Amino acid sequence: KAGVTQTPRYLIKTRGQQVTLSCSPISGHRSVSWYQQTPGQGLQFLFEYFSETQRNKGNFPGRFSGRQFSNSRSEMNVSTLELGDSALYLCASSRDTGGTEAFFGQGTRLTVV
Amino acid sequence: AQSVTQLDSQVPVFEEAPVELRCNYSSSVSVYLFWYVQYPNQGLQLLLKYLSGSTLVKGINGFEAEFNKSQTSFHLRKPSVHISDTAEYFCAVRGLMIKAAGNKLTFGGGTRVLVKP
Numbered sequence: 001k002a003g004v005t006q007t008p009r010y011l012i013k014t015r016g017q018q019v020t021l022s023c024s025p026i027s028g029h030r031s032v033s034w035y036q037q038t039p040g041q042g043l044q045f046l047f048e049y050f051s052e053t054q055r056n057k058g059n060f061p062g063r064f065s066g067r068q069f070s071n072s073r074s075e076m077n078v079s080t081l082e083l084g085d086s087a088l089y090l091c092a093s094s095r096d097t098g099g100t101e102a103f104f105g106q107g108t109r110l111t112v113v
Numbered sequence: 114a115q116s117v118t119q120l121d122s123q124v125p126v127f128e129e130a131p132v133e134l135r136c137n138y139s140s141s142v143s144v145y146l147f148w149y150v151q152y153p154n155q156g157l158q159l160l161l162k163y164l165s166g167s168t169l170v171k172g173i174n175g176f177e178a179e180f181n182k183s184q185t186s187f188h189l190r191k192p193s194v195h196i197s198d199t200a201e202y203f204c205a206v207r208g209l210m211i212k213a214a215g216n217k218l219t220f221g222g223g224t225r226v227l228v229k230p
Contacts, residue, residue: 004156031216043203043220055215090156094216100145100164102216104156 002027004093004105012111018079021108025072025093031055032074033102034066037088046089049074050096081112115140115206119221126194127229134189134224136204144206146187147218148178151201160202163187174198199228 005024013019025032034046045058049068066076078085088109092102120135138144145164149157161172168180178189187204204221 006156033216033218035218035220042222043218045217045219048215048217050215056217058217092157092216092218101159101162102218104149104158106154106156109154 004091004103006089006091006105006108008108009106010109010111012113013081015081015083015112017081018077019081019110020075020077021089021091021110023074023076023091023093023105025074025091026103029093029095029103030072031094031096032068032072033092033094034074034076035090035092036060037090037107038086043090046076078110083112086110086112115144115208115219117204117206117219117221119202119204119224121224122222123225123227125227125229128196129193131190131192132194132198132226134202134204134226136187136189136221138185138187138204138206140185140206140208143209145209146178146180147205147207148172148176148187148189149203149205149220151203151223153200157203160189194226194228196228196230198226201225 007022031050033048037043048056052068063079068074088107090107091105094102116139118137126132147162148160160176161170163170163180171177176191201223205218
């Protein structure tokens with residue numbers, strides 16, 4: 001059974017640009033959550049999608065957005081990139097929104113220059 | 114809301130020695146508890162979880178953790194570490210019975226374990 005797949009693994013963008021990251025959950029999983037990991041702030045919850053609907057949102061500015069497609073694949077978008085957006089972005093897949101286990105992808109390392 | 118405190122940011126330990134990583138949490142509701150491990154340039158891998166029942170939980174790679182409700186702690190232990198256990202370890206909680214919480218995990222700041230030969 002394939003795990004959680006995040007693409008791309010590495011990304012370099014310029015300040016002011018926008019970026020889209022992709023996450024394909026484990027087959028049969030309908031919940032996808034996104035986290036930002038930085039050395040200063042640690043692991044912080046961005047948002048969760050379940051059945052194409054945003055279920056929960058963390059404390060991030062509106063520049064961070066996401067969506068989920070009917071096949072459960074999810075994308076997150078960051079507009080008007082800032083240097084502080086440099087981070088490892090992790091996607092987690094769960095069977096449903098009340099799941100007891102989250103499976104993480106390997107992450108996308110975003111560097112903003 | 115929940116919060117998680119990992120009391121040690123770094124733990125150096127010699128190979129074959131025991132290790133304990135401390136985790137305390139705060140929550141106004143019951144929680145599920147998790148320990149994850151992260152190897153360099155990798156995502157998070159679940160080591161073990163406490164959902165209910167026995168307070169001593171065994172996980173993968175010889176790790177175990179004990180849930181202590183009165184002390185709101187969930188410390189992780191391994192009786193004998195290997196070089197390959199060098200990694201960062203994260204304690205996390207998820208609130209129960211909060212419809213809006215969904216699958217949101219709240220993480221501690223992490224503990225870096227460095228196993229020395």
